[in-house]
Amino acid sequence: MIRKLLLASVIAILLAFGVLWWLTIPEIVVAASLPPHKPDLSNGHEMFLAGGCSSCHATPNQNDHNKLGGGMALKTPFGTFYPPNISSDAHDGIGGWTEAQFITAMTEGTSPSGEPLYPAFPYTSYQHMTAGDLRDLFAYLKTLPAVQGRVRDHDLRFPFNVRRGVGVWKLLFLDGAPFKPDSTKSAQWNRGAYLVNGPGHCAECHSPRNAFGAIIESERFSGGPSPDGHGGIPNITQFKLKDWSEADFVEVLTTGHMPDFDRVSGPMREVVQNTSQLTKEDRMAMAVYLKSLPPIEGSPPPKKK
Amino acid sequence: MILRTILAGLAVSLCVTAVIAQTDPVKTRENLMKENDQHAKVVVQMMRGQQPFDAKKVEAAFAQWADTAKQLPGLFPKGSEKGGDNRASPKIWQNKKDFDQKAAAFGKAVADNRAKAVASLAGLKQAVAAVGKTCDSCHDDYRLSKR
DSSP, rough: HHHHHHHHHHHHHHHHHHHHHHHHHOOOOOOGOOOOOOOOOHHHHHHHHHHHHHHHHHHHSSOOOOOOOOOOEETTTTTOOOOOOOOSTTSSSSSSOOOHHHHHHHHHOOOOOOBBBTTTHHHHHTSOOOHHHHHHHHHTTSSSSOOOOOOOOOOOOTTTTTHHHHHHHHHOOOOOOOOOOOOOOOOHHHHHHHHHHHHTTTTTHHHBOOOOOBBBBGGSOOOEEEEEESSSEOSSSHHHHHOHHHHHHHHHHHHOOOOSOOOTTHHHHHHHHHHHHHHHHHHHHHHHHHOOOOOOOOOOOOOOO | OHHHHHHHHHHHHHHHHHHHHOOOOOHHHHHHHHHHHHHHHHHHHHHHHHSOOOOOHHHHHHHHHHHHHHHHHOOOOTOOOOOOOOOOHHHHHHSHHHHHHHHHHHHHHHHHHHHHHHHHHHHHHHHHHHHOOOOOOHHHHBBBBOO
Protein backbone atom coordinates (compact mmCIF):
# COMPACT_ATOMS: atom_id res chain seq x y z
CA MET A 1 0.00 0.00 0.00
CA ILE A 2 2.73 2.42 1.00
CA ARG A 3 4.80 1.49 -2.02
CA LYS A 4 1.84 2.24 -4.29
CA LEU A 5 1.38 5.61 -2.61
CA LEU A 6 5.08 6.38 -2.97
CA LEU A 7 5.02 5.45 -6.63
CA ALA A 8 1.92 7.58 -7.21
CA SER A 9 3.55 10.59 -5.48
CA VAL A 10 6.74 10.27 -7.50
CA ILE A 11 4.74 10.10 -10.73
CA ALA A 12 2.64 13.09 -9.66
CA ILE A 13 5.73 15.15 -8.87
CA LEU A 14 7.36 14.24 -12.18
CA LEU A 15 4.15 15.15 -13.99
CA ALA A 16 3.99 18.48 -12.19
CA PHE A 17 7.57 19.31 -13.17
CA GLY A 18 6.81 18.26 -16.72
CA VAL A 19 3.80 20.54 -16.93
CA LEU A 20 5.74 23.44 -15.43
CA TRP A 21 8.58 22.84 -17.86
CA TRP A 22 6.15 22.86 -20.77
CA LEU A 23 4.36 25.95 -19.48
CA THR A 24 7.62 27.84 -19.20
CA ILE A 25 8.95 27.11 -22.69
CA PRO A 26 10.11 30.57 -23.71
CA GLU A 27 8.20 32.62 -26.27
CA ILE A 28 10.39 34.04 -28.97
CA VAL A 29 9.95 36.40 -31.85
CA VAL A 30 11.00 34.84 -35.12
CA ALA A 31 13.09 36.83 -37.58
CA ALA A 32 10.95 35.81 -40.53
CA SER A 33 7.93 37.54 -38.98
CA LEU A 34 9.60 40.98 -39.20
CA PRO A 35 8.85 43.09 -42.31
CA PRO A 36 11.67 45.12 -43.94
CA HIS A 37 12.53 48.26 -41.93
CA LYS A 38 14.87 51.21 -42.43
CA PRO A 39 16.20 52.18 -38.95
CA ASP A 40 15.60 55.75 -37.78
CA LEU A 41 18.59 56.49 -35.52
CA SER A 42 17.20 59.72 -34.11
CA ASN A 43 14.08 57.84 -33.00
CA GLY A 44 16.39 55.17 -31.64
CA HIS A 45 18.16 57.84 -29.61
CA GLU A 46 14.82 59.14 -28.28
CA MET A 47 13.89 55.60 -27.23
CA PHE A 48 17.30 55.18 -25.60
CA LEU A 49 16.67 58.29 -23.50
CA ALA A 50 13.05 57.48 -22.68
CA GLY A 51 13.99 53.88 -21.89
CA GLY A 52 16.70 54.96 -19.48
CA CYS A 53 18.99 52.14 -20.61
CA SER A 54 22.13 53.88 -19.39
CA SER A 55 20.74 54.36 -15.89
CA CYS A 56 21.15 50.64 -15.21
CA HIS A 57 23.56 49.48 -17.91
CA ALA A 58 26.23 52.19 -18.01
CA THR A 59 29.59 51.10 -16.63
CA PRO A 60 29.67 52.43 -13.04
CA ASN A 61 32.16 54.98 -11.69
CA GLN A 62 32.60 56.86 -14.92
CA ASN A 63 30.64 59.62 -16.64
CA ASP A 64 30.10 58.38 -20.18
CA HIS A 65 26.46 57.28 -20.44
CA ASN A 66 27.15 55.68 -23.79
CA LYS A 67 29.50 53.07 -22.32
CA LEU A 68 27.08 50.28 -21.54
CA GLY A 69 29.40 47.72 -20.00
CA GLY A 70 26.98 46.94 -17.15
CA GLY A 71 27.94 45.81 -13.67
CA MET A 72 26.16 48.31 -11.45
CA ALA A 73 24.82 46.65 -8.27
CA LEU A 74 21.02 46.84 -8.04
CA LYS A 75 19.95 45.87 -4.51
CA THR A 76 16.44 44.46 -4.17
CA PRO A 77 14.54 42.33 -1.65
CA PHE A 78 15.43 39.27 -3.79
CA GLY A 79 19.16 39.82 -3.73
CA THR A 80 21.53 41.93 -5.82
CA PHE A 81 21.23 42.14 -9.60
CA TYR A 82 24.10 43.09 -11.89
CA PRO A 83 22.80 44.48 -15.22
CA PRO A 84 24.76 42.88 -18.09
CA ASN A 85 26.94 44.40 -20.76
CA ILE A 86 24.65 45.61 -23.57
CA SER A 87 27.32 47.48 -25.51
CA SER A 88 27.86 46.83 -29.20
CA ASP A 89 30.67 44.39 -28.41
CA ALA A 90 29.97 41.26 -30.43
CA HIS A 91 31.37 38.89 -27.85
CA ASP A 92 30.60 40.42 -24.45
CA GLY A 93 27.65 42.67 -25.38
CA ILE A 94 24.74 42.49 -27.80
CA GLY A 95 26.64 43.37 -30.96
CA GLY A 96 26.13 39.84 -32.26
CA TRP A 97 22.40 39.71 -31.60
CA THR A 98 19.78 39.78 -34.34
CA GLU A 99 16.89 42.23 -34.33
CA ALA A 100 14.51 39.40 -33.52
CA GLN A 101 16.59 38.40 -30.49
CA PHE A 102 16.57 42.00 -29.21
CA ILE A 103 12.81 42.27 -29.65
CA THR A 104 12.36 38.93 -27.91
CA ALA A 105 14.40 40.12 -24.93
CA MET A 106 12.51 43.41 -24.66
CA THR A 107 8.98 42.08 -25.17
CA GLU A 108 9.10 38.46 -23.99
CA GLY A 109 11.87 38.62 -21.42
CA THR A 110 13.76 35.77 -23.04
CA SER A 111 17.49 35.74 -23.81
CA PRO A 112 18.94 34.55 -27.16
CA SER A 113 19.90 31.29 -25.46
CA GLY A 114 16.25 30.71 -24.54
CA GLU A 115 16.55 31.48 -20.84
CA PRO A 116 14.11 33.77 -19.05
CA LEU A 117 15.42 37.18 -18.06
CA TYR A 118 14.76 38.47 -14.54
CA PRO A 119 12.06 41.16 -14.45
CA ALA A 120 14.42 43.49 -12.62
CA PHE A 121 14.96 44.21 -16.31
CA PRO A 122 11.60 45.92 -16.86
CA TYR A 123 10.39 44.09 -19.95
CA THR A 124 6.98 44.18 -18.24
CA SER A 125 6.91 47.79 -19.50
CA TYR A 126 9.13 47.48 -22.57
CA GLN A 127 6.73 44.81 -23.88
CA HIS A 128 4.39 47.68 -24.84
CA MET A 129 6.90 49.14 -27.30
CA THR A 130 6.28 48.81 -31.04
CA ALA A 131 8.55 46.63 -33.16
CA GLY A 132 9.52 49.73 -35.17
CA ASP A 133 10.67 51.60 -32.08
CA LEU A 134 12.56 48.54 -30.83
CA ARG A 135 14.32 48.08 -34.16
CA ASP A 136 15.32 51.77 -34.16
CA LEU A 137 16.58 51.44 -30.58
CA PHE A 138 18.59 48.34 -31.46
CA ALA A 139 20.16 50.10 -34.43
CA TYR A 140 21.03 53.05 -32.19
CA LEU A 141 22.56 50.81 -29.50
CA LYS A 142 24.82 49.28 -32.11
CA THR A 143 26.28 52.71 -32.89
CA LEU A 144 27.48 53.10 -29.31
CA PRO A 145 31.02 52.04 -28.31
CA ALA A 146 31.93 48.40 -27.76
CA VAL A 147 32.89 47.68 -24.17
CA GLN A 148 34.75 44.51 -23.34
CA GLY A 149 34.15 42.30 -20.36
CA ARG A 150 31.22 40.27 -19.15
CA VAL A 151 29.50 41.07 -15.90
CA ARG A 152 29.32 38.68 -12.90
CA ASP A 153 26.17 36.64 -12.24
CA HIS A 154 23.38 38.02 -10.11
CA ASP A 155 23.61 37.29 -6.39
CA LEU A 156 20.14 36.07 -5.50
CA ARG A 157 18.65 34.14 -2.60
CA PHE A 158 17.13 30.69 -3.11
CA PRO A 159 14.63 30.10 -4.78
CA PHE A 160 15.03 33.28 -6.84
CA ASN A 161 18.31 32.03 -8.24
CA VAL A 162 16.49 29.25 -10.11
CA ARG A 163 16.12 31.00 -13.43
CA ARG A 164 13.52 28.67 -14.89
CA GLY A 165 11.16 29.76 -12.12
CA VAL A 166 10.95 33.17 -13.78
CA GLY A 167 9.05 31.38 -16.55
CA VAL A 168 6.23 30.78 -14.07
CA TRP A 169 6.38 34.40 -12.94
CA LYS A 170 6.04 35.53 -16.55
CA LEU A 171 2.98 33.32 -17.04
CA LEU A 172 1.36 35.08 -14.12
CA PHE A 173 2.48 38.65 -14.62
CA LEU A 174 3.52 39.28 -18.23
CA ASP A 175 0.51 39.91 -20.43
CA GLY A 176 2.45 40.38 -23.66
CA ALA A 177 0.09 43.17 -24.68
CA PRO A 178 1.31 45.84 -27.10
CA PHE A 179 0.30 49.43 -26.36
CA LYS A 180 -3.37 50.11 -27.10
CA PRO A 181 -4.12 53.77 -27.84
CA ASP A 182 -7.27 55.29 -26.38
CA SER A 183 -9.31 56.69 -29.26
CA THR A 184 -11.24 59.02 -26.94
CA LYS A 185 -8.03 60.87 -26.04
CA SER A 186 -5.79 63.20 -28.02
CA ALA A 187 -2.74 62.10 -29.99
CA GLN A 188 -0.59 63.98 -27.47
CA TRP A 189 -2.13 62.10 -24.52
CA ASN A 190 -1.62 58.79 -26.31
CA ARG A 191 2.00 59.63 -27.07
CA GLY A 192 2.47 60.43 -23.37
CA ALA A 193 0.73 57.22 -22.32
CA TYR A 194 2.99 55.23 -24.67
CA LEU A 195 6.18 56.91 -23.44
CA VAL A 196 5.30 56.59 -19.74
CA ASN A 197 4.03 53.00 -19.85
CA GLY A 198 6.40 51.67 -22.54
CA PRO A 199 9.99 52.87 -22.69
CA GLY A 200 9.63 55.23 -19.71
CA HIS A 201 8.66 52.34 -17.43
CA CYS A 202 7.86 54.92 -14.72
CA ALA A 203 5.45 52.62 -12.89
CA GLU A 204 8.23 50.08 -12.31
CA CYS A 205 9.63 52.33 -9.57
CA HIS A 206 6.55 54.36 -8.71
CA SER A 207 4.26 51.43 -7.83
CA PRO A 208 3.95 49.09 -4.86
CA ARG A 209 4.71 45.41 -5.44
CA ASN A 210 3.30 42.16 -4.04
CA ALA A 211 5.24 39.33 -2.42
CA PHE A 212 6.19 37.97 -5.87
CA GLY A 213 7.68 41.29 -6.83
CA ALA A 214 4.95 42.10 -9.35
CA ILE A 215 3.25 45.49 -9.50
CA ILE A 216 -0.07 45.70 -7.64
CA GLU A 217 -2.11 46.79 -10.65
CA SER A 218 -4.83 48.65 -8.76
CA GLU A 219 -2.17 50.83 -7.10
CA ARG A 220 -0.01 51.58 -10.11
CA PHE A 221 1.85 54.90 -9.81
CA SER A 222 1.00 55.32 -6.12
CA GLY A 223 4.60 54.93 -5.01
CA GLY A 224 6.27 52.41 -2.72
CA PRO A 225 9.36 51.61 -0.68
CA SER A 226 12.75 52.04 -2.32
CA PRO A 227 14.01 48.58 -3.41
CA ASP A 228 17.37 49.08 -1.70
CA GLY A 229 15.63 49.64 1.63
CA HIS A 230 16.52 53.30 2.10
CA GLY A 231 13.81 55.91 1.72
CA GLY A 232 10.70 55.72 -0.43
CA ILE A 233 9.41 56.44 -3.91
CA PRO A 234 6.61 58.98 -4.22
CA ASN A 235 3.03 58.65 -5.34
CA ILE A 236 2.73 60.44 -8.69
CA THR A 237 -1.02 60.16 -9.14
CA GLN A 238 -3.35 63.11 -8.67
CA PHE A 239 -3.85 61.93 -5.10
CA LYS A 240 -0.48 63.47 -4.30
CA LEU A 241 0.05 65.84 -7.21
CA LYS A 242 -3.31 67.49 -7.76
CA ASP A 243 -1.75 70.92 -7.20
CA TRP A 244 0.73 70.36 -10.03
CA SER A 245 0.02 71.82 -13.46
CA GLU A 246 1.13 70.15 -16.70
CA ALA A 247 3.92 72.76 -16.79
CA ASP A 248 5.09 71.55 -13.36
CA PHE A 249 5.41 68.00 -14.70
CA VAL A 250 7.40 69.27 -17.69
CA GLU A 251 9.66 71.19 -15.31
CA VAL A 252 10.44 68.08 -13.26
CA LEU A 253 11.28 66.09 -16.37
CA THR A 254 13.45 68.94 -17.62
CA THR A 255 15.33 70.19 -14.54
CA GLY A 256 14.23 67.91 -11.69
CA HIS A 257 12.78 70.91 -9.88
CA MET A 258 9.41 70.62 -8.22
CA PRO A 259 7.05 73.58 -7.72
CA ASP A 260 8.78 74.61 -4.46
CA PHE A 261 12.22 74.62 -6.15
CA ASP A 262 13.12 71.47 -4.22
CA ARG A 263 14.77 68.89 -6.45
CA VAL A 264 14.06 65.20 -6.95
CA SER A 265 16.52 62.93 -5.22
CA GLY A 266 18.24 59.59 -5.65
CA PRO A 267 17.73 57.53 -8.83
CA MET A 268 15.20 60.09 -10.14
CA ARG A 269 18.11 62.42 -10.81
CA GLU A 270 19.47 59.86 -13.28
CA VAL A 271 16.05 59.70 -14.89
CA VAL A 272 15.98 63.46 -15.33
CA GLN A 273 19.43 63.39 -16.95
CA ASN A 274 17.77 61.34 -19.67
CA THR A 275 14.32 62.94 -19.85
CA SER A 276 15.85 66.41 -20.00
CA GLN A 277 17.24 65.44 -23.41
CA LEU A 278 13.93 64.25 -24.84
CA THR A 279 12.18 66.56 -27.31
CA LYS A 280 9.97 69.22 -25.74
CA GLU A 281 6.97 67.59 -27.44
CA ASP A 282 7.67 64.24 -25.80
CA ARG A 283 8.13 65.78 -22.35
CA MET A 284 4.88 67.70 -22.78
CA ALA A 285 3.07 64.56 -23.89
CA MET A 286 4.30 62.71 -20.80
CA ALA A 287 3.19 65.65 -18.64
CA VAL A 288 -0.29 65.63 -20.15
CA TYR A 289 -0.61 61.90 -19.50
CA LEU A 290 0.78 62.09 -15.95
CA LYS A 291 -1.53 64.98 -15.05
CA SER A 292 -4.44 62.79 -16.12
CA LEU A 293 -3.63 59.90 -13.76
CA PRO A 294 -6.66 59.28 -11.52
CA PRO A 295 -6.00 59.81 -7.79
CA ILE A 296 -4.90 56.60 -6.10
CA GLU A 297 -3.97 56.63 -2.45
CA GLY A 298 -2.22 53.27 -2.43
CA SER A 299 -1.19 51.51 0.77
CA PRO A 300 0.24 53.77 3.46
CA PRO A 301 3.97 53.33 4.18
CA PRO A 302 4.69 51.05 7.17
CA LYS A 303 4.90 52.90 10.46
CA LYS A 304 8.52 53.59 11.41
CA LYS A 305 9.51 52.31 14.88
CA MET B 1 11.91 70.66 55.24
CA ILE B 2 9.78 68.14 53.38
CA LEU B 3 7.95 70.92 51.56
CA ARG B 4 11.24 72.44 50.41
CA THR B 5 12.42 69.07 49.11
CA ILE B 6 9.21 68.54 47.24
CA LEU B 7 9.30 72.03 45.74
CA ALA B 8 12.94 71.62 44.75
CA GLY B 9 12.20 68.28 43.14
CA LEU B 10 9.27 69.78 41.22
CA ALA B 11 11.41 72.66 40.01
CA VAL B 12 14.15 70.36 38.83
CA SER B 13 11.79 68.04 36.98
CA LEU B 14 10.06 70.99 35.33
CA CYS B 15 13.39 72.29 34.08
CA VAL B 16 14.42 68.89 32.85
CA THR B 17 11.12 68.45 30.99
CA ALA B 18 11.50 71.84 29.37
CA VAL B 19 15.04 71.01 28.29
CA ILE B 20 13.98 67.65 26.84
CA ALA B 21 11.13 69.26 24.91
CA GLN B 22 13.54 71.82 23.47
CA THR B 23 16.13 69.29 22.43
CA ASP B 24 14.32 66.75 20.29
CA PRO B 25 16.71 67.17 17.36
CA VAL B 26 14.69 65.12 14.91
CA LYS B 27 11.52 67.19 15.41
CA THR B 28 13.47 70.43 15.41
CA ARG B 29 15.33 69.78 12.18
CA GLU B 30 12.20 68.47 10.45
CA ASN B 31 10.35 71.66 11.40
CA LEU B 32 13.23 73.82 10.19
CA MET B 33 13.23 72.07 6.83
CA LYS B 34 9.44 72.38 6.54
CA GLU B 35 9.72 76.09 7.22
CA ASN B 36 12.51 76.36 4.65
CA ASP B 37 10.07 74.82 2.20
CA GLN B 38 7.24 77.24 3.04
CA HIS B 39 9.51 80.20 2.41
CA ALA B 40 10.82 78.62 -0.79
CA LYS B 41 7.28 78.21 -2.11
CA VAL B 42 6.54 81.90 -1.52
CA VAL B 43 9.76 83.03 -3.14
CA VAL B 44 9.27 80.76 -6.17
CA GLN B 45 5.77 82.12 -6.68
CA MET B 46 7.24 85.61 -6.82
CA MET B 47 9.81 84.42 -9.36
CA ARG B 48 7.04 83.00 -11.52
CA GLY B 49 4.94 86.13 -11.28
CA GLN B 50 2.25 84.26 -9.34
CA GLN B 51 2.47 86.73 -6.49
CA PRO B 52 3.91 90.27 -6.36
CA PHE B 53 7.51 90.81 -5.30
CA ASP B 54 7.54 91.65 -1.58
CA ALA B 55 10.88 92.57 -0.04
CA LYS B 56 9.63 91.86 3.49
CA LYS B 57 8.70 88.28 2.62
CA VAL B 58 12.03 87.76 0.88
CA GLU B 59 13.83 89.10 3.95
CA ALA B 60 11.84 86.71 6.17
CA ALA B 61 12.80 83.78 3.93
CA PHE B 62 16.49 84.58 3.96
CA ALA B 63 16.45 85.19 7.71
CA GLN B 64 14.88 81.79 8.36
CA TRP B 65 17.34 80.08 6.01
CA ALA B 66 20.27 81.78 7.73
CA ASP B 67 19.01 80.60 11.09
CA THR B 68 18.58 77.05 9.75
CA ALA B 69 22.14 76.94 8.43
CA LYS B 70 23.43 77.94 11.88
CA GLN B 71 21.42 75.30 13.72
CA LEU B 72 21.84 72.36 11.33
CA PRO B 73 25.23 70.93 12.36
CA GLY B 74 24.07 70.61 15.97
CA LEU B 75 20.83 68.81 15.15
CA PHE B 76 22.34 65.49 14.14
CA PRO B 77 23.73 64.01 17.34
CA LYS B 78 24.58 60.32 17.50
CA GLY B 79 21.47 58.36 18.34
CA SER B 80 19.14 60.55 16.29
CA GLU B 81 19.55 58.46 13.15
CA LYS B 82 16.02 57.12 13.19
CA GLY B 83 12.66 58.45 14.24
CA GLY B 84 9.65 60.21 12.78
CA ASP B 85 9.54 60.74 9.03
CA ASN B 86 13.29 60.89 9.16
CA ARG B 87 14.85 61.52 5.76
CA ALA B 88 18.33 61.84 7.19
CA SER B 89 20.62 59.44 5.36
CA PRO B 90 23.00 57.30 7.45
CA LYS B 91 25.73 58.94 5.35
CA ILE B 92 25.44 62.08 7.49
CA TRP B 93 27.02 60.32 10.43
CA GLN B 94 29.59 58.63 8.21
CA ASN B 95 30.71 61.98 6.74
CA LYS B 96 29.79 64.50 9.44
CA LYS B 97 32.61 66.90 8.52
CA ASP B 98 31.45 67.10 4.92
CA PHE B 99 27.83 67.52 6.03
CA ASP B 100 28.80 70.41 8.31
CA GLN B 101 30.75 72.02 5.47
CA LYS B 102 27.71 71.82 3.24
CA ALA B 103 25.58 73.45 5.94
CA ALA B 104 28.17 76.22 6.16
CA ALA B 105 28.09 76.66 2.37
CA PHE B 106 24.32 77.05 2.61
CA GLY B 107 24.72 79.71 5.28
CA LYS B 108 27.33 81.54 3.20
CA ALA B 109 25.17 81.51 0.05
CA VAL B 110 22.23 82.90 2.01
CA ALA B 111 24.37 85.66 3.56
CA ASP B 112 26.11 86.57 0.30
CA ASN B 113 22.86 86.82 -1.66
CA ARG B 114 20.57 88.41 0.90
CA ALA B 115 20.99 92.02 -0.16
CA LYS B 116 20.59 91.22 -3.84
CA ALA B 117 17.44 89.16 -3.19
CA VAL B 118 15.69 91.88 -1.23
CA ALA B 119 16.59 94.60 -3.76
CA SER B 120 14.70 93.45 -6.88
CA LEU B 121 12.91 90.58 -8.62
CA ALA B 122 15.84 90.12 -10.99
CA GLY B 123 18.19 90.00 -8.00
CA LEU B 124 15.90 87.52 -6.27
CA LYS B 125 16.04 85.14 -9.24
CA GLN B 126 19.83 85.14 -9.23
CA ALA B 127 19.96 84.81 -5.46
CA VAL B 128 17.57 81.84 -5.34
CA ALA B 129 19.47 80.04 -8.09
CA ALA B 130 22.69 80.42 -6.07
CA VAL B 131 21.15 79.40 -2.76
CA GLY B 132 19.22 76.55 -4.40
CA LYS B 133 22.50 75.01 -5.52
CA THR B 134 23.62 74.68 -1.91
CA CYS B 135 20.28 73.13 -0.93
CA ASP B 136 20.69 70.59 -3.72
CA SER B 137 24.30 69.75 -2.99
CA CYS B 138 23.46 68.70 0.54
CA HIS B 139 20.17 66.99 -0.30
CA ASP B 140 21.73 65.01 -3.14
CA ASP B 141 24.08 63.21 -0.79
CA TYR B 142 22.42 63.32 2.60
CA ARG B 143 18.66 63.23 2.15
CA LEU B 144 16.70 60.05 1.47
CA SER B 145 13.90 60.06 -1.08
CA LYS B 146 10.43 59.96 0.38
CA ARG B 147 7.19 58.10 -0.25
